[in-house]
Amino acid sequence: MRNLTLRSVLLGLAAPVGALVFAALLCAGILAVTGHSPVDTVDAMSASAQRPRTLVNSLNTAVSYYLSAVAVAIGFRMKLFNIGVDGQYRMAALLAAALAGAAFMEGVPPVLRVTMTVLASMLVGAAWAGIAALLKVTRGVSEVISTIMLNAIATYLVSYLNNPARLAEVNPGSNDVKTPDITAGGQVPGFEVTGSSSKVYGLVFLAVLVGFLYWFVLSRTRFGFELKATGLSESAAVASGVSVKKMVVISMLLSGAVAGLVGIPELLGASHSYSLNFPAGVGFIGIAVALLGRNHPIGMAVAALLWGFLFNTANSLDTAGVPREIVDIMQGVIVLSVVVAYELVRRYRVRAEQHAVGHALGRTKTAEEVSA
Amino acid sequence: MSTEPPAGGAPAPAVQLSAITKRFPGVVANSDVNISVRVGTVHALVGENGAGKSTLMKILYGMQQPDEGTIAIDGAPVIFASPADAIRAGVGMVHQHFMLADNLTVLENVVLGSEPRKGVGLDFATARARITEISSAYGLGVDPDRLVADLGVGERQRVEILKVLYRGARTLILDEPTAVLVPQEVEELFGNLRDLKAEGLTILFISHKLDEVLSVADDITVMRRGTTVASVLPQDVTARKLAELMVGSALPVPELRESTVTDEAVLSVDGLTVVNADGRTVLDDVSFTIHAGEVLGIAGVEGNGQAELVEALMGIRPCSAGTITLSGRDITRATTRQRRESGMGYIPEDRHRQGLLLEATLWENRVLGHQTSKPNVRGPLLDRRGAKADTERIVAEYDVRTPGIEVHAAALSGGNQQKLIVGREMSGSPVLLIASHPTRGVDVGAQAAIWEHIRRARAERLAVLLISADLDELIGMSDTLSVILRGRLVADHDPAAVTPEQLGSAMTGAGRED
Numbered sequence: 001m002r003n004l005t006l007r008s009v010l011l012g013l014a015a016p017v018g019a020l021v022f023a024a025l026l027c028a029g030i031l032a033v034t035g036h037s038p039v040d041t042v043d044a045m046s047a048s049a050q051r052p053r054t055l056v057n058s059l060n061t062a063v064s065y066y067l068s069a070v071a072v073a074i075g076f077r078m079k080l081f082n083i084g085v086d087g088q089y090r091m092a093a094l095l096a097a098a099l100a101g102a103a104f105m106e107g108v109p110p111v112l113r114v115t116m117t118v119l120a121s122m123l124v125g126a127a128w129a130g131i132a133a134l135l136k137v138t139r140g141v142s143e144v145i146s147t148i149m150l151n152a153i154a155t156y157l158v159s160y161l162n163n164p165a166r167l168a169e170v171n172p173g174s175n176d177v178k179t180p181d182i183t184a185g186g187q188v189p190g191f192e193v194t195g196s197s198s199k200v201y202g203l204v205f206l207a208v209l210v211g212f213l214y215w216f217v218l219s220r221t222r223f224g225f226e227l228k229a230t231g232l233s234e235s236a237a238v239a240s241g242v243s244v245k246k247m248v249v250i251s252m253l254l255s256g257a258v259a260g261l262v263g264i265p266e267l268l269g270a271s272h273s274y275s276l277n278f279p280a281g282v283g284f285i286g287i288a289v290a291l292l293g294r295n296h297p298i299g300m301a302v303a304a305l306l307w308g309f310l311f312n313t314a315n316s317l318d319t320a321g322v323p324r325e326i327v328d329i330m331q332g333v334i335v336l337s338v339v340v341a342y343e344l345v346r347r348y349r350v351r352a353e354q355h356a357v358g359h360a361l362g363r364t365k366t367a368e369e370v371s372a
Numbered sequence: 373m374s375t376e377p378p379a380g381g382a383p384a385p386a387v388q389l390s391a392i393t394k395r396f397p398g399v400v401a402n403s404d405v406n407i408s409v410r411v412g413t414v415h416a417l418v419g420e421n422g423a424g425k426s427t428l429m430k431i432l433y434g435m436q437q438p439d440e441g442t443i444a445i446d447g448a449p450v451i452f453a454s455p456a457d458a459i460r461a462g463v464g465m466v467h468q469h470f471m472l473a474d475n476l477t478v479l480e481n482v483v484l485g486s487e488p489r490k491g492v493g494l495d496f497a498t499a500r501a502r503i504t505e506i507s508s509a510y511g512l513g514v515d516p517d518r519l520v521a522d523l524g525v526g527e528r529q530r531v532e533i534l535k536v537l538y539r540g541a542r543t544l545i546l547d548e549p550t551a552v553l554v555p556q557e558v559e560e561l562f563g564n565l566r567d568l569k570a571e572g573l574t575i576l577f578i579s580h581k582l583d584e585v586l587s588v589a590d591d592i593t594v595m596r597r598g599t600t601v602a603s604v605l606p607q608d609v610t611a612r613k614l615a616e617l618m619v620g621s622a623l624p625v626p627e628l629r630e631s632t633v634t635d636e637a638v639l640s641v642d643g644l645t646v647v648n649a650d651g652r653t654v655l656d657d658v659s660f661t662i663h664a665g666e667v668l669g670i671a672g673v674e675g676n677g678q679a680e681l682v683e684a685l686m687g688i689r690p691c692s693a694g695t696i697t698l699s700g701r702d703i704t705r706a707t708t709r710q711r712r713e714s715g716m717g718y719i720p721e722d723r724h725r726q727g728l729l730l731e732a733t734l735w736e737n738r739v740l741g742h743q744t745s746k747p748n749v750r751g752p753l754l755d756r757r758g759a760k761a762d763t764e765r766i767v768a769e770y771d772v773r774t775p776g777i778e779v780h781a782a783a784l785s786g787g788n789q790q791k792l793i794v795g796r797e798m799s800g801s802p803v804l805l806i807a808s809h810p811t812r813g814v815d816v817g818a819q820a821a822i823w824e825h826i827r828r829a830r831a832e833r834l835a836v837l838l839i840s841a842d843l844d845e846l847i848g849m850s851d852t853l854s855v856i857l858r859g860r861l862v863a864d865h866d867p868a869a870v871t872p873e874q875l876g877s878a879m880t881g882a883g884r885e886d
Contacts, residue, residue: 221752222743229740232729238688239718239726240741241709350731350782355395357775357783 011349015341016292016299023333027326036322044320045313052196054312059200062308063207063265064279066301068286070214071125071259073295074251075143077218078231082252084132084147085259086283087154088125093263094158094179096121097274098167100267101180110185117186118206118264125260126253128154133252137245143252151283162274171275178275188268201269210258215297227251259283288335294342307331384447386411386543386574387432387463392441394427402427403599405441409543409591414565414575416585419595420618425578428595429545432576433465434458445543464541466532468548472520479503479516482535506537511567526557530564543574550584562588582611594618632665633851637697638835639685639804644694646680646859654680656859658694662804664833667826669850669867671843673879677859678839679721682808685837686718687711699803713744717797721808721839723786727793730782734774735763737781738796745800766795771821787818794822804835811845823849843872855879 028038048054068085075082082088099105100117108116132150135141162168168177190199218224230237230247238244262282263274271278289307293300314327387409394402402424409415419425430436432443434452443450445461452458455465472481479496482503488495503516512530520528529549536544546565550558565575565588579585585592586606594602594617602617609617639662646655655677662668672678683689685696687708695704703711712718718741720726728737739748739759747758763777770791774784781789790810797805807826811819826836826849840846846853846867853865855878863878 220754220756222749222754223752225736225739225743225754228732228736229729232731233725235725236727236729236740238708239686239720240743241707241712242743243707243709350780353779354783357779 011345015345016303016338019292019334019338019341022337023330026333027330030329031322031326034323036326040320041317041322041326044316044322048313048316049309052193053198054309054316056193056196056198056200057312058305058308059204060198060265060270060308061311062301062304063201063204064262064282065285065289065307066207066304067210067258067262067265068282069289069293069300069304070210070286070297071255071262072283072286072290073293073300074214074227074255074258076231076290076295078227078247078251080248080251080255081144082129082132082147082255082259083144083287084129084150084154084283085255085262085286086281087147087151088128088256088259089262089283090158090278090280091128091154092121092124092260093267093278094162094167094274095124096260096264097179097182097267098161100182100186101273103180105186106183108185113186114188114268117182117268118261121260121264122257123260125258126256129252129256129259130249133249136252137248143248162276168274176275176277178273180273182268182272186268187272188265190269199269201265203265203269206261206265210261211297211301214258223250262286288331291335292338383411384444385409386446387576388444388447389428389432390442390444392428392431392438392443394424394431394436394438402431402438405595405598405600407593407600407603409574409576411446411574412569412572413590414569414577414588416577416579416589416592417595418579418582418585418592418614418618423595423618424598425595426547427598429465429547429576429578432458433463433545459539459541462540462542463545464536464539464543465545466529466536466547466549470528470532472528472531474519474521476520477516478514478518478520478523478531478534481520481531482516482538486539503534503538506534510537510564510571512564524557526560529557529561533564533568537573542572543576544568545576545578547578549577550579550581558584582614585614586611631851632831632833634664634666634833636664636833637661638664638666638699639837640695640697641685642695642697644681644684644696645692646677646684646689647692648680654859655684655691658856658859658861660854660861662835662837664803664835665830666851667830667836667838667849669838669840669846669853670856670861671840671846671853671865671875671879672856674841676856676879678808678856680859681856682718682721682806682837682839685711685806686716709744712741715801715803717802717805719790719793719797719805719807719810721812723789723793728781728789731780734767734772734777734779734781734784734792735760737792738763738766738777740796742796742800762799766792766799770795770825787814790814791818791821794825798825798829802829802834804837805829806837806839808839809841810838811840811842843875847872847875 031038031041068089071085071088072082096117099120100113105113128150129147132143132146135146136143160166162177162179164170164177168179170176171178188202190202192199218227226237226242226247229240230242230244234244263278266279267274285307289300289303292303310327310331314324317324317326385408387407389405389407392402392405405424405428407417417425417428427436431438434455434457437453443452445463450457450461452461473484476484479500483494483499488499500516503514506512507514512534514527514530514534520531523531533544549561565577568575577585577589586609589606592604592606592609592614593600594604594614596618604614604617641661642659644655644658645653648654658681660668670678670681680689684691687706687710691704695702697703698711698714698716701714703714706714724730729740739754742748747755747762749755750758760777766772767774767777772784772788772791772795774788781792784792794810805826810826811822814822830836838846838849847870848867850867853867853870853875854861855863855865855875857879865875865878
């Protein structure tokens with residue numbers, strides 16, 4: 001972390017704030033053109049924001065978005081693109097749900113049972129990501145391609161396994177298919193919030209812990225340094241004794257393990273089973289959140305909360321007569337404009353720093369050395 | 373170009389640069405530069421690499437704008453926003469790297485960008501006539517209908533000159549025009565320059581080859597550290613005096629004092645062979661030994677296996693046969709990290725590619741390559757305080773010019789980046805230093821400092837493998853000299869007895885017949 005000056009803080013905020021304002025203006029324009037009132041939309045969203053339930057749901061959604069973003073960011077730090085978080089967390093959630101809901105888990109003490117579930121999800125996520133890592137280091141297959149393909153395979157594998165003939169059962173009274181319910185001993189109770197029918201996930205702390213570990217490992221350990229070095233310059237890392245292949249495998253496994261956690265707060269805190277209705281696509285949202293949060297542990301938390309909030313207020317737009325798709329548009333515009341804005345700020349920073357160095361050294365030294 | 377000579381005096385200078393200042397990211401800026409170029413002369417601008425010559429010429433040619441100061445052409449102040457403005461005012465530039473399209477003829481290249489039109493078509497006949505006219509007027513001897521691909525280097529340069537003249541330039545800037553020429557071509561070029569001068573054109577000639585400057589220039593301006601330090605006449609100075617003006621002090625000479633070579637072998641390489649990915653043998657049965665306190669210099673034309681040798685020694689590139697022994701331990705199969713941990717320091721040939729993380733701070737760069745050793749780490753944890761304190765030490769001891777250790781490496785000039793790398797690689801008492809072109813692209817001050825650090829470490833029993841393209845550096849800094857040619861060590865020389873010429877001929881294989 002660099003020296004915190006007012007200027008550097010302002011520069012850091014310039015890009016995301018600018019992108020948000022730009023996206024808001026653009027969405028207002030789109031609403032106006034399509035004959036909806038931007039003012040009504042803001043009213044509807046802020047009315048919904050005042051309901052505790054919306055806030056609780058936003059926080060819960062943000063928890064899984066955040067975990068997904070951290071999983072993506074681990075790869076991003078060394079220019080490794082794990083597009084497969086989506087497949088990794090769905091595989092992990094399904095298998096962890098099947099394990100936690102299995103009859104033989106009844107007798108296991110609650111703490112051990114939850115720990116086993118969490119570890120199982122991490123193992124499954126890491127294993128699924130590990131396939132892409134192995135393909136990359138042994139056969140040179142781009143992880144972008146392999147993880148996308150593994151997502152598709154995961155989709156089919158999950159529907160194959162999530163079947164009454166295999167791991168699942170039919171939800172009584174519906175045509176939904178789900179794994180057996182996790183009984184009370186395997187659940188993680190949430191926190192009541194007055195005025196809200198939903199509870200805050202107990203595993204919100206898991207996200208905080210993962211965020212802290214992410215920060216600590218990346219900025220305080222040798223491994224984190226080597227990860228960053230590999231991302232900045234692979235050739236310099238190799239010359240410095242870093243085994244890039246080893247880094248690819250380790251970071252992909254770590255990314256996959258965190259990806260495995262994405263569905264767990266929801267699974268153990270609310271749904272208690274993996275069903276056809278289990279949230280999908282969170283892996284891709286994680287990419288957007290990581291981009292918006294610049295792979296920074298706090299930045300990604302803010303971005304995840306924003307995304308969670310937008311997602312949960314979208315429901316209230318329908319009642320206000322505004323198409324809820326405006327939220328998707330807004331999210332898309334934010335991501336696109338934030339990427340552009342970050343790059344502009346980055347270039348400006350590099351130039352400003354070189355100027356500062358040139359100014360501090362170039363002129364004064366030159367004059368003095370010449371006269372000497 | 374009609375210029376009224378000022379009443380009663382000599383004509384206004386063709387180019388007058390006054391108090392030009394350019395603050396420029398990370399490198400030596402131009403500061404208070406003053407040059408006056410008389411009409412109809414060859415004016416040489418000399419200075420070390422990085423003295424600010426190129427920046428100044430870019431300002432004069434409109435590629436960059438000065439922060440302060442004025443430019444006057446033939447006495448009239450001008451502001452150039454782009455090269456087009458400069459060309460319009462009669463200033464043209466011949467770049468060091470030719471900008472010609474090989475698959476076009478001379479005529480097509482010359483008119484490219486300022487095509488003569490006749491209605492909707494191109495008027496090649498008029499253009500051809502003008503080219504022939506210019507060519508014969510200045511004795512350039514250029515045939516407009518030849519394909520550029522068929523021309524030699526000297527001829528291409530004349531095409532570049534013709535291109536500039538065709539656009540109406542009266543003042544020509546030639547950026548290191550002799551760098552690419554062989555001696556006869558240099559003579560021809562100087563003949564052309566004298567013809568141009570005789571026709572009343574003005575030439576600004578940038579060079580650091582002092583003998584050439586003395587033979588062709590009418591006036592000489594010396595630049596140092598971004599400013600003009602002297603204006604002299606060639607008849608008043610010698611090449612040595614000019615060189616001292618350029619560097620500002622007596623020239624540093626690469627030389628070792630008394631021998632410190634011991635009989636303790638540090639690095640032994642035996643039969644090292646490297647086959648690259650295409651199956652070509654790039655290093656063939658290379659054997660040598662470096663002792664404690666010895667500098668082994670490797671001379672060779674670039675691309676004869678030096679890079680592969682260095683990478684094989686560092687464990688970056690696998691070797692196909694042979695053994696490498698460091699302090700009695702076989703490290704042939706060791707990883708780069710194990711080699712570094714057992715005391716190998718590495719100054720890479722390309723510091724941006726292998727030596728630095730440009731977008732990381734100086735102290736993070738201090739850690740790079742030394743991630744497992746004190747004071748950078750404590751177990752698996754980074755020791756940020758230790759690394760920062762040690763970076764401060766390197767910055768002070770190695771005179772790295774920086775406002776602080778939290779700036780990015782990219783913000784430093786090349787010489788200061790290199791001093792940081794040398795300081796880092798000398799840390800933790802290495803037993804062997806592999807120095808690949810350690811003073812390439814750094815200024816004279818940094819060069820002398822780097823030599824001094826290598827000398828001092830050698831006195832403390834460091835073994836050094838020195839690879840360089842600078843023959844004076846090799847001869848001056850080595851205890852033993854070997855020549856590498858096509859992947860083989862072909863000859864050993866005594867640096868005390870060998871001349872650069874002898875070494876040069878051995879490098880091209882000419883010396884093998886004796």
